[in-house]
Amino acid sequence: MKHKYYTSIVCPLSCYGKLSESEGEFAFDGFACLRGQLYAKSEYTDPVRMLTTCLSIEAAGIRRLPVVSNGEIPKRLLTQCYQLLSQMKITAPIKEGQIIATNILESNVDIIATRNITALPRFKVQEKIMNHNVIDFLNCLKEQLPDVTQLSAMEDRQIYAHGVCPVEYKWMLEGYYPHIPDAILMPSSIEEISRILQLANEFLVGIVPIGGASGSVCGTSADKGQVMLDVKRLRSFSINEINCTAKGGAGLTGADFENQLNDLGYTTGHFPQSFQSAVLGGMVATRAVGTFSTKYGKMDDMVSNLVAVLPTGEILRTHTAPKSSTGLELNQLLLGSEGVYGIVTEVEMEIYPMALCRYFEAYTFPSTLDGLEAIRQFMQLGLRPAVVRLYDHVESIPKIKKYCFEPGYSFLVFGYEGLEEQVFLEKKHIRLICEKNGGLSKGTKPGEDWFHSRFSTKKIQDYHAIRGGTSDAIEVAAPWDCIGNVWAAMREVLEPICNSVECHFSHVYHTGASVYVIFYAETGGDDFEGEKRYIECVRRAITASLENGGNISHHHGIGKLKAEYLEKEHGETGVMVMRKIKDALDPNGILNKGVLGL
Incomplete structure (x- = not known):
């Protein structure tokens, strides 16, 4: 038996x-x-699974179209399905619910789009003659590295030119895009990347690394004379079940990595909102964080070792030991460096057996500050539910109305997972703390509803498409004794120039928390006015955070967009340290110049 x-x-x-x-x-x-x-x-x-993935799409403001199966597919067919879908050419516009693949592999299941994507007007580019050093660099690459794909057609360069920063959308809609790379390189190995950077130094050609293009801070914005280096062909995967770690190439998306782990009974517990498009290399470069962070931590907690190519071509491989007292922690030098100190090519991460028990629930609180106080108390007692997500009294309004809860209250979602006894114990003690602070238990359904809709960014994208409109999520962090003031101040300065402002707290710690402040604005003018309004919203939000004890960014990064504020957080000496490291590692200023202000 x-x-x-x-x-x-x-x-x-x-x-x-x-x-x-x-x-x-x-x-x-x-x-x-x-x-x-x-x-x-x-x-x-015969196990079955829902298929979820993102497909390449052309003539759109984003590069990836999220799709899902409208039924369960036999697990044995999933690899073939992914291979078939990856070969499809899709062009905007696309409507939510539109069938992308009918009866895939005769499974009686269709693959459908999960969002609307409008076609963007072709933006104008002032074509300039490529610099001689770039031409010579590319010709040399063809001779020495013939297997590295080079893309130089204007259409390819336009597709690669943007991430998801709101000002990039406005540039496209304005009809003139100012940042176009001279070419795109697509290497398949660490050694090829090493040689590319060596030659880039020889010919003095700037290199901009790019992965899933899900960044929202102009961190992959190329200037004239720069060439982009796409890491998405780095897709290695291996697992060490004894150490409970897994290695992934920098080009694997979070979803790719997680799906392969799930097939073997493991998880990273790392589920950022950009999960389906962000790649491992990019998530390391920005110290990314996911919605289950309270239990599993952030990328800087999860990475056990990594491989990176330094700006001058040397290959750095950090040690696999779980702890050392041997000088600087070199993983941390690359984590959060946003590609200015090196190109991350492979990552080893901590993994966990998939949870035996998962449970969601919700509470309401008389005020946002009551909810924050409950969270502070259980975090400082060492309780770690996987998901903690508190919506302020304004962002809670639609949820309160939907479930007929108490008007004016704030809404808090918890998610627990692990051993059944562990989940039960966490629920028990958190309930006592929530009730002590005025919290009212609302059962499981609101929490489960959040889980099933957690990746949606539709409202933000809709505002980008409005002529003169703009939107974004500004995420900052602060200690517990400052976070309430940071939240209130950011809301106060944004409300006069925005249609609406939504705020929630979704990553919490022993000493403090982060707050998302999401603004939606319409100017009534053209997209030039929309761009100006966006810059003003960012300025007001970051200034309010800094003045009240918060920082500039919790996990989206700095890029070029927020670089001017970096000294206000780190001080002149702190920025000097970062600049001297940059000068030592990248004496010719080759790699991702201008990001982090370096």
Whole structure:
């Protein structure tokens, strides 16, 4: 008789049970309902999965189209499905719900788009003759590295020219785009990247690394005479189950990495909103953070070692030891460096067995500050639910109305996962602390609804498309004794020049928290006015944060957009240290020049 153990994911109880099979006969133990038994039998005989991924799309303001299957697909077909979809050519406009692939692999399941994407007008570019040093550099590359793909057609260069920074959208809609790379290079190995950087120094050609292009701070904005280096062909994957770590090439998206781990029964616990497009290299470069960060941490907690190519071509491989007292922690030099100190090419991360139990719930609080106080208290007691997401009294309004909760209250979502006993204990103690601070338990449904819609950024994208409109999420962090003032001050300075401002707290720590301040503005003017309004909103928000004890960015990074504020956070001496490191590692200023103001 064969035995297998499964955690049912088809109902909120997440039962952990045993399936026993002998000559086609099945027995079950531990499942609380028939749904759990049917799920376990399906997993044993022919497991199925929903397919979610992002596909390349042309003539659009973003590069990736999120898609999902409208039914479950046999797990044995998923790899073939991904391969088939990756070969498709899709062109905007696309409507939400539009079928992208019909009856894929005769599975009786369609692949559909999950959002509207409008076609952008072709923007004008003032074509200039390529500098002689760039021409000579590219010709030399063709001779020495013939397997490295070079893209120089204007259409390719336009596609690569932008990330998702709101000013980049405005530049496109204004009809003139000022930042176009001279070419794009697509290497497939660390050694090729090393040689590219050596030659870039020889010919004095600037290099801008790019991955998923999900950055929102102009961190991959190329200038004339610069060449982009695309890392997406670096897609290696391996796992060390003894150390509970996994390695991934810098070009794997978060979703690619997570899906391969899930197939083996593991997870990173790292689910940023850009999960389906951001790549591992980019997430290291910005110290990215995901929605389950309270339990699993941030990229700077998860990375155990990495491989990077330094600006002059040397390959740095950091040690695999979990702790050392041997000088500087070199992982931390690259984490958050946004590509100015080196190009991350491979990452080893901590992984965890997939949780045996997962549970979501919600509370309401009389005020936002009451909710913050409850969070501070349980964090400082050492409780670590995976998800903590508090919406202020304004952003809570639609949720309060939807569920008919108390008007004027703030809304808080919790997500727990791990061992069943661990989840139960965390829920018990958090409930006591929430109730002590005026919190009212609202059950599981609001929390589960949040989980199923957590990747949506549709409202922000809609404002980008409005003539003269703009929107963004400014995320900052502050100690507990400052975070309330930071939140209030940022809201206060933005409300007079925005249609609406939404705020929530979604990453919390022993000593403080981060706050997202999301603004939506319409100027009534053209897109030049929209760009000006955006810059003014960013200036007001960051200034208010700094003046009240907060910082410039929690995890989106600095790029070129926010570089002018860096000295106000780090001081003149702090910026000098960063600049001297840059000068030592990159004496010719080759790599990602201007990012972080360096």
